[in-house]
Amino acid sequence: AEFFFIPLGALQTCIVPVISFNYAAKDQERCKAVLKESLIAGMALMFLGTLCFEFLPVQMLSTFSKDAQVIAIGTNGFHYIGVAFIPMVTSLIFPVYFQAIGSAVKSSILTVVRTMVLFVPLGYLFSRFGLQYFWLTFPVTEVLTTLVGFKFYRSQQA
Structure with missing residues (x-):
C-alpha cells in the first residue's frame, strides 16, 4: 500500500505552495484547477493501487507471508481496502x-473526522460483528470523509 501512498504524499506536499501562491494572488480559478488536477492524478494513481489490491492480493501478500490463513484473511481485506x-x-x-x-480549522476537522471520529469508532463497531464487517471500516470512513470534504469545499466557494 505504501507504494501508492508515497507518491500521493508527494502530490500533497507539492500542491501546498502552488495553491497558496495562487490563493494569495486571488486566482481562484488556478486554485480550482490545481485541486482538480491533483484529484485526477491522485485517483489515477490510486486506481492502479485498487487494481493491484483487487487482482494481485495473493502475490502481494505472499511477499510477506507464506501462511495460507494469513493470505486468505489478507486477500479478503485487500478487496475492501483497495475499494477505499x-x-x-x-x-x-x-x-x-x-x-x-x-x-486550518477545516483541514484539522477533516483529519480528526477521518481518524478519530470515523475510523476508530467504526472499526470498533464493525469489529463487534466480525472481521468481515471490520473491513468495511476502510471504505465507509473514506466515503464519509470525502462527503464532509466536498461539503467544506462547496461552503468555501459560496
Whole structure:
C-alpha cells in the first residue's frame, strides 16, 4: 500500500505552495484547477493501487507471508481496502487544500473526522460483528470523509 501512498504524499506536499501562491494572488480559478488536477492524478494513481489490491492480493501478500490463513484473511481485506483507495484520495487531498488556503480549522476537522471520529469508532463497531464487517471500516470512513470534504469545499466557494 505504501507504494501508492508515497507518491500521493508527494502530490500533497507539492500542491501546498502552488495553491497558496495562487490563493494569495486571488486566482481562484488556478486554485480550482490545481485541486482538480491533483484529484485526477491522485485517483489515477490510486486506481492502479485498487487494481493491484483487487487482482494481485495473493502475490502481494505472499511477499510477506507464506501462511495460507494469513493470505486468505489478507486477500479478503485487500478487496475492501483497495475499494477505499479512490475516495481516500479526496479525504487526503482536501485537508491539504484547506491548509494551503489558510483554512486550518477545516483541514484539522477533516483529519480528526477521518481518524478519530470515523475510523476508530467504526472499526470498533464493525469489529463487534466480525472481521468481515471490520473491513468495511476502510471504505465507509473514506466515503464519509470525502462527503464532509466536498461539503467544506462547496461552503468555501459560496
